[in-house]
Amino acid sequence: MNKTTTAVRGPINFLLLAATLLAGSVAHAAELEVIDPWVALSPPGAHATAAFMELRNAGEQPVDLVAASVDGFQVVELHRSIEENGMHRMVQQERITVPAGGSVELAPGGYHVMLIGAESELEEGEVLTLELTLGDGSRVSVEAPVKRREQAMGGHGHSHDNGGGHEH
Numbered sequence: 001m002n003k004t005t006t007a008v009r010g011p012i013n014f015l016l017l018a019a020t021l022l023a024g025s026v027a028h029a030a031e032l033e034v035i036d037p038w039v040a041l042s043p044p045g046a047h048a049t050a051a052f053m054e055l056r057n058a059g060e061q062p063v064d065l066v067a068a069s070v071d072g073f074q075v076v077e078l079h080r081s082i083e084e085n086g087m088h089r090m091v092q093q094e095r096i097t098v099p100a101g102g103s104v105e106l107a108p109g110g111y112h113v114m115l116i117g118a119e120s121e122l123e124e125g126e127v128l129t130l131e132l133t134l135g136d137g138s139r140v141s142v143e144a145p146v147k148r149r150e151q152a153m154g155g156h157g158h159s160h161d162n163g164g165g166h167e168h
């Protein structure tokens, strides 16, 4: 029995090791899972909107999201919406850290990827490619459909009862 087990395990261990070595910096990207990315449909005439998603880190090290880019927008920034003295405002973030074995939600009212300077009006159902840059320089591309806020937030288990359609 023991012999068989060893014989099988040997090559598998070797393959895992080889994969880890080959992957190099990409290993971090592979540990970061991007769940349900979406872009909010902006009101007609607005040239800024935001992208939302959940980031999950299966790895043993924290992963930083440090930058993002989206074709069709002049400026893309990482933001966090905060409430201060009863006023909503957005603060640019140098990074959004996803803790080891944890997750961070980018959602209306909190962290978001701010998309500024749209070159053309977004359409519902259009799919944008977001390129996320991580702290180790690796990149993750995700496809994010454009959705109405109400639609995107229904059925996701998010509880946003303030209905603030313009805060992101």
Ligand SMILES: [Cu+2]
Binding pocket: 050, 079, 080, 090, 112, 113, 114, 168
């Ligand atoms: Cu913002």
